[in-house]
Amino acid sequence: MVETANSDRCDPPMAGARFASAIAGAVWTTKIERARAMPPEEKLLAGARLFDRVRLRMMDGIRTLHPTWSDQQIVVECRRRLAVVRAREELGIYTPVDLS
Amino acid sequence: MTSDQALAHVIDRLERGGVGYLIVGALSSNLYGVPRATDDADVEVLFDGFDVVSFAAGLGDEYRLDRQMMMEGFTGTVRYVLHHEPSGFTIELFRLGCDPHHQERFSRRRRLRVPECRGEAWVSTAEDVVIQKLRWARRKDLDDIVNLIAVSGDGLDWEYVNRWAKVHGTSNLLTDLRAEAGR
Secondary structure, X not given: OOOOOOHHHHOHHHHHHHHHHXXXXXXXXXXXXXXXXXXXXXXXXXXXXXHHHHHHXXXXXXXXXXXXOOHXXXXXXXXXXXXXXXXXXXXXXXXXXOOO | OOHHHHHHHHHHXXXXXXOOEEEEHHHHHHHHOOOOOOOEEEEEEOOOOOOXXXXXXXXXXXXXXXXXXXXXXXXXXXXXXXXEOOOOEEEEEEEOOOOHHHHHHHHOOEEEEEHHHOEEEXXXXXXXXHHHHHHHOOHHHHHHHHHHHHHHHHHOOHHHHHHHHHHHOOHHHHHHHHHHHOO
């Protein structure tokens, strides 16, 4: 099918897909350019710093779901959730070393 | 103590102790690619005379060494996990084993200026990050590789990467990921 300048007008889903693709491309380009501009020493520790922010947001979310929980309960639940993710990621890769 | 401070403390202790080590994993792919959050730091350590239990005890009360050692299936590398309790961050210490790529990766490690780590730290090269992540090939590893190639691909020693990809049987995957990254 030959596309014309008016094709999108007749096909809203196609126009939406193109728009989304263009946005994704722009975000990707920005992301790469920002990463190139970042000092290496800052990038090395960025993963740990980002984790702290993620963990705080996660605890905020748990607190919202369980307003009566203590801080300690929230920390425990946060640890449990992170452990679930870790176990899934490591499934089939790591096995316990039996020293007995 | 925050996660980055907890990591910097461990690196500082390794440096002061004269221990041979190398930062690998997500932290090293962040260095050459697009930084993402990670709840652990992977550090490969030369265990010649290195006592992991004493080392962990010397880090202070905020750290706990997991008593259960683990073995990674691809290379047989033994892992010890250090938990930094206040932050929930973990530092995984991998014993440098006989894997040929790991041996070469260690010999190619380079110094990076990191003020938080009292000056400098040993890090993996970008090529070795790609080679290792191709072996793991989990979804997040593949994303990391595409990002790394897009950010740092121009400066990579592709001959070296291709050589190890051939040895590991990951050449086709590498070709696909390079295409995805537009390189």
